[in-house]
Amino acid sequence: MLRYVSNKVTVFLTSRVYSTRSHVGSTISSNSWTTVVTALAQSGVIDALHAAVELLNDGDKPDDASALIHLLRVSGNNGYVSLCRQLHGYVLKHGYVSKTRLSNSLMRFYKMSDSLEDAHKLFDEMPEPDVISWNSLVSGYVQAGRYQDGLCLFLDLHRSDVVPNEFSFTSALAACARLGILLLGACIHSKIVKLGMERGNVVVGNCLIDMYGKCGSMDGAVLVFQHMEERDTVSWNAIVASCSRNGELELGLWFFHQMPNPDTVTYNELIDAFVKCGDFDSAFQILSCMPNPNSSSWNTILTGYVNSEQSSEATLFFTQMHSSGVRFDEYSLSIVLAAIAALAVVPWGSLIHSCALKLGLDSRVVVASALIDMYSKCGMLKQAELMFWTMPRKNLIAWNAMIYGYARNGDSTQAIKLFNQLKQERFLKPDGITFLNLLAVCSHCEVPMELTLGYFEMMVNEYGIKPRVEHCCSLMRAMAQRGEIWQAKRVIQEFGFGFDGVAWRALLGACSAGKDLKAAKAVAAKMVVLGEVDEDEYVYIVMSNLYAYHERWREVSQIRKIMREKGVEKEVGSSWIQEQNFAMQF
DNA sequence: TTAGGGTTAG
Incomplete structure (x- = not known):
């Protein structure tokens, strides 16, 4: 078996090695693990890999795990995915699994190649995972945007015998920040203080500033910043970003003027702060004066236009970016696609699609999802479907965009079919947006009420998603369509949206659609009381x-x-x- | 303690 595996390794390697060999020349004179490891750590990487594979082929087992760790690191960094997987097989076969460092090294490879599930499986099989094993998996989930999974694992770490360290907390804080869970973030902060980790570690401080800022606690962010013993550029940028995010423009500018060495991120944060309060002139001014503007600097303004529903301005600005020689990245394209979707101008969308193909960005998740969204908003469902099914990796955003596409075009059968397919996906699960799209389909098409209610209950009970006012509005519209206005009114009360103008507005719309004057009068009266009418x-x-x-x-x-x-x-x-x-x- | 883990813009 080993011979077979190793032969494949050799074949795999040689097929990639020959062209470079003539340039590099052989640096390995005698084949032993000591020389190979030295070469792996220094130079002549390709030759060293080749020599290592030859040793494995000859049945020469490495003395300890460190040689294999070096081998994994180098092959992983050079993109030899198949070799890494075969090395995993070798590790299993020769009983190296109990070596924690080696398993950690394998986990690093699986994380690098976007195989989190393999990393988790390996973690579960480790007899004694250490703090680095835990941190590696937690950060893997957080970096992949699976914040809840990351936090669950972090809580498991807390309940285990392993003592968490600074690294564990930074990943957990990043997850809290993204999910906006201030309470848990603050709990983690107090734990950090208790363990004396707040001082002396600038990264922990930076994560705390970021967490408070993203969770809407400006006071928390400033307090952490003020108490930091040492600050780096990231600390300053994080506090400026917190100000921008929370609408504290003046405070942000104040911090900016105190800052010793602002970098591109700092200036971009300022642009963002101005754009968020609608001051595009100041944003332009910074863009034209800042030292090293990058594509993000321009994208920030582009995003500002799209977010403030100035889609035409966004497309004009995009052409300005092009004529200024800005290098478009995946974000530039996805943002301008959102503007084009709002304007529903298919030829422009197709142009951007060609542009994405030319730049090799068409398979990036943000671009592909934006294309799906644009095509479906322009009524071109077939194009949207083509994009969706040819995406090499579909994340939840892509699924949601496609379900939304069907919802928008009134195709409830396809939307529900796709939703059922999503439920079968092993590593994805529907979120609040998915159900919002699904309920929208139910409220716009003639989906049986039992089915609509079933989805609502599934969202709450099966997936533990707390209904937002938008979910309730869709449910109410569905009820109102069947003349069940009073039942719809009960939904508002039952889910605690009695003081939310948006809910009553939706109900009024539902009354209007059903031409129910009596109910509409009652709802309008309620809105007057709530002050929603002026x-x-x-x-x-x-x-x-x-x-x-x-x-x-x-x-x-x-x-x-x-x-x-x-x-x-x-x-x-x-x-x-x-x-x-x-x-x-x- | 040369091997494995962390932070800021969209």
Whole structure:
């Protein structure tokens, strides 16, 4: 068996080695593990790998695990995935599994090659995982965006006999930050203080600032920053980012002016801060004056336009990026695709698609998901499907984008079918967005009420997702469509959204769709009590239209009068003209 | 203590 495996190793290696060999020349004169390890650690990497494989082929077992660790590191770093997997087989066969460091090294390889499940399996098989084994897996999950899995594992670590260290806490804090779980983040902070890890480790401090900032606690972020014994550029950037994120522009600028050596990230944070408060002029000013702007600097402004629903401006800015010679990255493309999706201009979307193909970015998850989204928003479901099914790796965002595509185009059968397929996926599970899309399908198409309710219950009970107001709105729309307005009203109360204007607004929309004047009057009255009516023409328009439908003209003119008095008037319909310039730029 | 683990922008 070993001979067979090793032969494959040799074949694999030689097929890649020959071309480089003539340039590098052989540096290995005598084959022994000592010389091989020295070579692996220094130079002549390819030759050293070759020599190592020859030793394995000859049945020459390494004295200890360290040679195999070196071998794994070097082969992993050079992309010899198949060799690494075969080395794992060798490790299993020759009983090296109990060597914790060696297993950690294998875990590193599996993490590097995006095989977290293999890393976890290996971890489970380790007789004595140490703190590095735990940290490696926790950080693997966190870096892969599987924050909940990472946190669960971190909590398991806490319950184990292994003592967590600084590294364990930094990964856990990053997960809390991304999930916005301030309570757990603060608990971890107190644990860090108790263990005396807060001082003397700048990275821990940086993670704390980031966690507080992302969880909306500006005070927490500033407090940590002020108490840090040592600060590096990341600390300063993290505090400026916290200010930007929490709308504290002036405080952010104050920190910026104190900062010894601002770098590109710092300037980008400032651009972001200005863009977030709508001050695009200042953002431009920083962009034109900053020392080393990169694609992120431009992308930040581009994102600002998209987030403030200025899609046309976003596309114009994108052409400006192109003419300024900015190198587009996957984010530039995905952001501009969002703008194009909002404008629903298919030719521009196709142009960006070609651009992505040309740059070799079309299979990146952010770009592919944005393309799916753009095509489905433009009504081109077949194109969206093609993108989805040809993606080499589909993450949840891609699945959600495709389900949303069906939802938007009213194809409930396909949306539900795809959702059922997603449920079968081993390493993905539906999230709140998935269910939002699914419930939207149910509320727009004629999906049986039992099925709709079933999905809602599945979300809460099976997947433990707390319903947000948007989920309840979809459920209410579905109920209202069947004339069950009063049951829909019960949903608002039952899930504690009685004081949420958005929920009542949705219910009013549902009453309007069902032409139910009596129910609409009750809902509008509730909205008046909640103060949701002032400066919002929606309630007036809905009520006026409903009264008109029921030919109650006296009430219609009364509402129009109130609207005139309050200065709330129906928005004038707007249209857009395609800027031909955009297409001309490419 | 040369081998394995951590932080900031979208």
